[in-house]
Amino acid sequence: MTTRTIGTVRRWSMLAIALAATLCANVFINGVAFLIPTLHAELGLDLAQAGLMSSLPSFGMVITLIAWGAVVDRVGERIVLALGSALTAAAAFAAASSHSLVLVGIFLFLGGMAAASSNSASGRLVVGWFPPDQRGLVMGIRQTAQPLGVGLGALVIPQLAQAHGVSAALLFPAIVCAVAALISAVGVLDPPRPPRRDAHADDLANPYRGSSVLWRIHAVSVLLVVPQCLVWTFTLVWLMTDRGWSAAAAGAMVTFAQILGAAGRIAAGRWSDKVGSRLHPVRIIAIGAAIAMALLAVTDLMHSPLSIAVMVVASVITVSDNGLAFTAIAEIAGPFWSGRALGTQNTSQLLTAGIVPPVFGALIGVAGFPLAFAVCALFPLVALPLVPVDADPLRSQPGPRAD
Numbered sequence: 001m002t003t004r005t006i007g008t009v010r011r012w013s014m015l016a017i018a019l020a021a022t023l024c025a026n027v028f029i030n031g032v033a034f035l036i037p038t039l040h041a042e043l044g045l046d047l048a049q050a051g052l053m054s055s056l057p058s059f060g061m062v063i064t065l066i067a068w069g070a071v072v073d074r075v076g077e078r079i080v081l082a083l084g085s086a087l088t089a090a091a092a093f094a095a096a097s098s099h100s101l102v103l104v105g106i107f108l109f110l111g112g113m114a115a116a117s118s119n120s121a122s123g124r125l126v127v128g129w130f131p132p133d134q135r136g137l138v139m140g141i142r143q144t145a146q147p148l149g150v151g152l153g154a155l156v157i158p159q160l161a162q163a164h165g166v167s168a169a170l171l172f173p174a175i176v177c178a179v180a181a182l183i184s185a186v187g188v189l190d191p192p193r194p195p196r197r198d199a200h201a202d203d204l205a206n207p208y209r210g211s212s213v214l215w216r217i218h219a220v221s222v223l224l225v226v227p228q229c230l231v232w233t234f235t236l237v238w239l240m241t242d243r244g245w246s247a248a249a250a251g252a253m254v255t256f257a258q259i260l261g262a263a264g265r266i267a268a269g270r271w272s273d274k275v276g277s278r279l280h281p282v283r284i285i286a287i288g289a290a291i292a293m294a295l296l297a298v299t300d301l302m303h304s305p306l307s308i309a310v311m312v313v314a315s316v317i318t319v320s321d322n323g324l325a326f327t328a329i330a331e332i333a334g335p336f337w338s339g340r341a342l343g344t345q346n347t348s349q350l351l352t353a354g355i356v357p358p359v360f361g362a363l364i365g366v367a368g369f370p371l372a373f374a375v376c377a378l379f380p381l382v383a384l385p386l387v388p389v390d391a392d393p394l395r396s397q398p399g400p401r402a403d
Contacts, residue, residue, distance in 0.1 A: 026149025051357030060112025069343025084117020092174030128191025140269020143323030144262030151258030
């Protein structure tokens with residue numbers, strides 16, 4: 001078996017790079033949602049059309065996530081992170097340089113195809129360099145990339161769009177992804193794993209055969225991503241149109257909520273390490289998400305100022321499960337299947353994330369925000385019986401060694 005020893009500082013630097021690369025990718029993937037007010041007010045797109053535009057990076061990711069996962073399984077994390085980030089930056093620069101919404105949409109789609117690289121590669125990098133009893137915590141930290149990327153985008157992109165237009169706003173994700181490509185190329189060290197010829201048959205076997213555990217985790221994650229996607233896509237426009245907030249104030253609130261959501265992911269990961277289960281906490285989070293979305297629907301219907309506080313709480317709860325499911329899948333799939341399994345996980349979630357904005361944008365346009373929030377409360381309830389709580393993804397395998 002191939003072994004490699006690194007010091008504690010070097011190991012944690014791998015986590016920092018994985019976090020940074022994925023954060024920058026998420027500025028691109030989710031940042032387009034913060035163009036919705038500008039697309040709606042200045043370019044005349046309705047919420048369904050603007051929501052579709054914001055979904056194009058997610059639809060692009062759906063096409064390539066499993067393929068990027070297979071590439072990671074074969075060539076390693078460093079090449080995939082560096083190449084994928086560079087291609088994402090190139091697509092974002094092309095979108096920023098385009099003067100046609102059609103061309104912008106095409107480049108957003110292509111950028112999403114490239115940005116998919118960070119999901120599987122960064123997850124594999126973290127799982128590969130940390131022992132099992134730390135993976136919940138460190139994967140929770142890595143999973144903060146999504147809310148932090150959303151928060152950074154909310155802080156910068158709406159104000160750039162309002163002041164200078166859509167093209168200028170798209171330069172921001174282009175620049176941060178270019179920086180991520182450089183950092184990944186220089187700093188990433190691929191984690192050790194056994195050569196295929198020396199690997200145990202159980203590690204080489206297809207983990208989807210003879211067990212429904214991975215399929216059930218995928219299904220649960222799809223259902224739980226619906227309220228998450230609704231919250232991060234429409235909070236900004238909800239605050240601006242229904243509550244009369246300015247772009248700067250609304251962006252700051254979204255950023256604050258996403259920072260809290262990032263802390264929630266870390267806490268959930270540490271919780272899973274302590275209780276020795278990734279999936280029992282997922283079930284409790286699903287219950288909390290259903291309650292939060294139902295309360296949001298009621299308070300918004302009543303035009304209560306409490307609805308803003310409830311929205312912040314919902315922003316935290318609805319993102320807390322992601323790291324747990326991601327870690328469980330990587331542990332169950334093993335070193336030779338985790339790239340594809342994580343790709344499958346992200347494909348199913350992002351396909352859903354691509355559908356949610358236009359569908360719920362249309363629903364909001366017809367029936368308003370309260371009904372949309374109420375509908376979202378149903379999805380975590382459906383997920384509850386599907387959580388494989390008896391499965392134990394904490395594999396009894398040795399972790400990497402530190403000096």
